[in-house]
Amino acid sequence: QSALTQPASVSGSPGQSITISCTGTSSDVGGYNYVSWYQQHPGKAPKLVIYDVSNRSSGVSNRFSGSKSGSTASLTISGLQTEDEADYFCSSYTSSSTVVFGGGTKVTVL
């Protein structure tokens, strides 16, 4: 199972909006509405941000939103804040009854 494709890095200024893409195939992202997004700060465990494509995890700011079109899922962070600087990973259920992650995207707040 190949990893989902994410851009290595995305940056934005405070207050701006950024979008991170996550591209898979019809066997994973395109075939199921079971895409999740995780935020990971250095040295910390990942934190669930979005589940089932577009549902925010409990306690997560409404500045975070998720969507999907075909085999590409997206995470949008609006009103970018310094604490949003972290690595972000997407994940999807697959037709093999397994789970696959994306390679990760480093978000930098300029």
Next chain:
Amino acid sequence: EVQLVESGGGLVQPGGSLRLSCAASGFTVSSNYMSWVRQAPGKGLEWVSLIENAGRTSYGGRTYYADSVKGRFTISRDNSKNTLYLQMNSLRAEDTAVYYCARNLCSSTSCYGGVDYWGQGTLVTVSS
């Protein structure tokens, strides 16, 4: 409060074995889908294995594995100890990683849509 505490990591030689434990509190392991996810140093997340909830029997639950560990790793749980395990055999250098124990979030449609609680991770180093 939900907590997951991993233990059992360490340095092991190639070809060796190690058993990771994940002690859970605040919820019942057997009633939930549970996963192991690993992260090699400086790399991304890699899904390792999942065990479904026990269902009616309390001892059932299908298991799934990444191709990279299939046949070498075994996921299991001890209901009496409310603990999840990962038995790792025939370890290779490429298995070196922080291993996270995690609880799957079950929505109205599925338990595969995300992982909502993670442990702090335990480091496994495979080296001679």
